[in-house]
Amino acid sequence: MAVATADKLTKSALDHVWIHSATWQNLAEEKGMKVFDRGEGARLYDVYGKEYLDGIAGLWVVNAGHGRAEIGEAMKEQAARLAYVSAGNYTTVPAVALGEAIADLLPGDLDRVFFCSGGSEAVESAMKIAKQVQAMRGFPRRYKIIARRGSYHGMTFGAMSLTSIRAEKYFGPFMAGVYHVPSPNNYRAQFPGLEGEADEIACANAFEKEIEFQDPETVAAIIAEPISTANGVQIPGKAYWKRLREICDKHGVLLIADEVINGWGRTGTYFAMEQYDVVPDIMTMAKGLSSGYAPIAGAAVRSEIYEPFKDHKDVSLGHLLTFGGQAVAAAAALKNIEIFKEEDLPAQSRDKGEYLMRQLKELEAHPAVGQVRGLGLMAGVELVKNKETKDKFAKDSKFVKRVDELMNEKGMLTRVWDIIHVAPPFVVTHDELDRMVTIIDDSLTQAEQEFGDEIES
């Protein structure tokens, strides 16, 4: 593309497109507005033709990789045939096939999907399903939801209420009946004197204490990501999730697993809950379901969750989203799943994740790297200013900002906060993974030289 055209597009983006969550300072002065033109596998090209390694698959989305023309073909065919019918009354051929394909892959007796368009909607749907099903089972006072501190469940109002970092000053008060408990963290124990599994079990028991404190007869559900990305890629042991299942069963509370990031192969299996041998009552999914080729998401439920709607034949779920299961989006997701199966993408995530982890672990030699952890192609490099105290860098740290800048300059896109996330598309090559690790390594080395005064280790 000619430079003049690229300049015009960039200016127009600054004038007319509201980039989610980016600050004006960032867009207009620092990193600059980036307009992308095309992608291929794990690589992206901006309008100036500069190549970037996509170190975070968009936002943990493009699991099957960029530039999959066959998904485009499937969407084109479906759009020409039928794009939309009322989600309130009907469904379409690709949406039926998608429901079946997902049910086949879901663990346990999760077998029905409420389709929607994104992760936040999936969480809203899960919450409303939990509340209405509790009421229909004869517990109309069970409306409370317990989530975890540090977790992220989305930005629509209900989902944001569950998200514990939630800009109180602009949007509070939040949805009533939401409570938060500690989240397991194998780098910084949550309970004094405890560590490892004992600390994780204490975190699980915190759910039970909160349920008992609130009165179990008022609690509809608890929600958690199997492996919390927002908490810095925290991977609890099996005992934690088994305990959550036990607590929910004991108190009649529904268990919601938020697999919006974890699902669709990110942790090395189709769903992270498979690795915990625990079947949640409701599971949310989004992102990798279509690898980002179309906005489609869902809340999957166990058969018994839908039972009340068969018993009370004249009652429907009080929830209708116009674009739920839209036919072109469903066709995109179906083709994506076909590719997942043909290329065994979850196994690629698992194997390449192991390869990546071996190299990333070497970064722990850096004075500013506290811990490297991950599962499948979902890894995080945690930055700390002091390895002994595990103190984090200040929010306005020049060191962290510089690492981010350098990685950008060297051609790798990802999110750099307390954690440098490494979560590329599963089709990433070993060579591209090597280049990503080198970019992180070199950026850390250079930033450590320039802003070493911030580092206490």
Ligand SMILES: Cc1ncc(COP(=O)(O)O)c(C=O)c1O
């Ligand atoms: C665990 C989890 N739940 C929900 C969401 C919200 O998804 P969306 O941004 O598609 O609304 C996210 C987004 O990253 C997420 O990580």
